[in-house]
Amino acid sequence: MVCAVLSVGAAQMRGDDFPAYDLGTIPAWQDLPSLRGDHPDAQVMSKAEYHRKLQSLDVEHLYNAIATLMTTSKPYWPADGPQDGDVSSYAGLFARLAWHCSGSFRMINDTHAAGGCEGARQRHWPENEWRDNTNLDKARGLLAEVKLQFGDHISWSDLMTFAGTVAIKASGGPANKFCFGRVDDVNGERSIPLGVEGVSQCHGSKFCKSNFECPNSFRWPEQNNTDHARCKIEQPEQRLQASHSVGLIYVYPEGPELKTTSQDYKPYWVHNRSPRLSALEVRDTFKDRMGWTDRETVALIGGGHTLGRTHGNCNLTGSKWAEDPYNNIGPYFEAMPGSLRGPTDGTCGTGREAGRGNNTVSSGFEGPWTRSPSRWTYDFFDALLSEEWVPTKSPYGNDQWHTRDRSSKFSKTMRLTADVSLIADPAYLQIVEEYASDHAKFDSDFADAWFKLVHRSEDHPHQDDLEKDASFCTSFEFTVSQQTLLP
Ligand code: HEM
Numbered sequence: 272m273v274c275a276v277l278s279v280g281a282a283q284m285r286g287d288d289f290p291a292y293d294l295g296t297i298p299a300w301q302d303l304p305s306l307r308g309d310h311p312d313a314q315v316m317s318k319a320e321y322h323r324k325l326q327s328l329d330v331e332h333l334y335n336a337i338a339t340l341m342t343t344s345k346p347y348w349p350a351d352g353p354q355d356g357d358v359s360s361y362a363g364l365f366a367r368l369a370w371h372c373s374g375s376f377r378m379i380n381d382t383h384a385a386g387g388c389e390g391a392r393q394r395h396w397p398e399n400e401w402r403d404n405t406n407l408d409k410a411r412g413l414l415a416e417v418k419l420q421f422g423d424h425i426s427w428s429d430l431m432t433f434a435g436t437v438a439i440k441a442s443g444g445p446a447n448k449f450c451f452g453r454v455d456d457v458n459g460e461r462s463i464p465l466g467v468e469g470v471s472q473c474h475g476s477k478f479c480k481s482n483f484e485c486p487n488s489f490r491w492p493e494q495n496n497t498d499h500a501r502c503k504i505e506q507p508e509q510r511l512q513a514s515h516s517v518g519l520i521y522v523y524p525e526g527p528e529l530k531t532t533s534q535d536y537k538p539y540w541v542h543n544r545s546p547r548l549s550a551l552e553v554r555d556t557f558k559d560r561m562g563w564t565d566r567e568t569v570a571l572i573g574g575g576h577t578l579g580r581t582h583g584n585c586n587l588t589g590s591k592w593a594e595d596p597y598n599n600i601g602p603y604f605e606a607m608p609g610s611l612r613g614p615t616d617g618t619c620g621t622g623r624e625a626g627r628g629n630n631t632v633s634s635g636f637e638g639p640w641t642r643s644p645s646r647w648t649y650d651f652f653d654a655l656l657s658e659e660w661v662p663t664k665s666p667y668g669n670d671q672w673h674t675r676d677r678s679s680k681f682s683k684t685m686r687l688t689a690d691v692s693l694i695a696d697p698a699y700l701q702i703v704e705e706y707a708s709d710h711a712k713f714d715s716d717f718a719d720a721w722f723k724l725v726h727r728s729e730d731h732p733h734q735d736d737l738e739k740d741a742s743f744c745t746s747f748e749f750t751v752s753q754q755t756l757l758p
Contacts, residue, residue, distance in 0.1 A: 373432060448745070485502035585629070
């Protein structure tokens with residue numbers, strides 16, 4: 272009975288006007304039979320069969336289909352850009368999709384690998400309900416149009432990682448090579464060890480439990496006692512979550528709030544988030560849990576935050592969502608109107624406007640990192656060094672940073688505490704300085720780190736494993752005459 276009610280709701284998600292939405296996101300209730308073992312196959316299509324189909328994939332055609340989609344704003348999920356004075360583009364959305372899909376990869380002692388985008392488990396529960404993946408259902412819904420066009424010739428995991436890479440390249444950024452061959456899983460079972468959070472569609476099953484709060488937690492000695500605790504690396508059942516909570520698989524963007532007794536505390540600031548402590552959390556997650564070097568960490572964060580923006584324009588102050596923003600039932604802020612699962616209940620627009628465009632709330636932060644978020648630039652590092660960044664609040668109420676000089680050319684850009692941490696930590700700062708003065712070096716390091724990011728997974732733990740297995744790569748030769756499609 273519960274399933275029947277939920278199935279109606281899921282089918283209506285985003286209504287008739289998001290044509291292929293349901294292809295990109297499989298609700299938990301649909302996965303339950305295979306999670307119970309009714310369908311023991313681990314893959315949608317066998318590896319041999321998929322690798323055979325790949326041989327007839329027209330990579331240039333696929334690249335152009337994604338690049339065209341990227342610059343064609345759809346009314347059912349308007350592309351960003353114009354609100355920041357740039358052209359419409361889904362580049363940031365597609366790059367974040369690839370990052371979140373791939374960034375679940377964990378490697379322990381160079382022997383035990385888990386996560387990664389191969390398997391495309393982000394379409395399935397539990398990953399599709401992780402708080403950090405908010406609004407990525409829309410990215411998958413948009414890409415479903417390309418998936419329909421190419422059918423079995425492209426797996427979802429290849430499509431999501433390739434779309435992120437095309438987003439960077441077609442925006443003028445660096446990408447040298449991409450290899451295909453990732454095989455999709457039938458459900459999200461292999462992501463359960465990474466943590467379960469957001470079980471709204473999963474009632475009545477033994478799989479439906481929430482690991483929202485990590486049992487082994489701590490606060491930094493200088494951290495305010497009322498601020499969120501952080502997760503220790505050791506968790507029950509060897510869970511491989513990140514430094515904050517399950518749903519935030521990476522780093523807590525606001526960073527730790529200082530105690531009023533801390534020597535750095537400034538009573539006149541609107542918040543006292545500590546970039547210095549945040550840097551420890553960035554390193555803890557990127558180095559200790561994901562296996563990235565400091566250089567790769569700085570390149571990835573700076574490159575990732577060159578495209579796109581944060582979303583929290585809808586002012587929730589005083590609403591019930593402000594009181595209980597992460598209501599532990601997920602998916603967060605992405606439900607259909609009337610579902611009572613997010614600000615689309617009318618708090619942030621109604622009817623067709625609900626939760627879209629200026630009413631979007633993803634993370635609750637607000638603004639782009641650069642002056643032209645639809646194209647590849649070097650503003651991220653340049654402004655990080657040239658400006659003094661001071662605490663401010665987003666309209667939603669999140670703690671973020673803007674330039675002290677409000678007439679600066681970067682005054683409309685923002686930084687997260689985790690971004691500012693890159694100039695608060697001496698080792699990161701050295702790399703930021705190098706990248707700000709040598710853009711070619713930054714491009715080259717970013718391209719290498721991005722390749723590693725999207726190619727490592729549980730099934731292919733080293734960056735060249737996939738190429739050895741499937742032998743189907745592109746070096747984007749066909750883009751030589753069209754580096755960017757943007758005007
Ligand atoms: C310390 C690590 C990081 C933190 C705390 C962080 C946090 C965030 C947050 C809060 C957003 C806003 C989401 C929204 O409101 O839509 C965001 C967006 C984004 N992030 Fe990160 N991020 C990190 C690292 C990275 C990395 C390594 C990449 C890529 C390699 C990346 C790529 C992006 C992109 C492209 C967007 C823009 C999304 C859009 O335009 O829709 N991030 N990030």
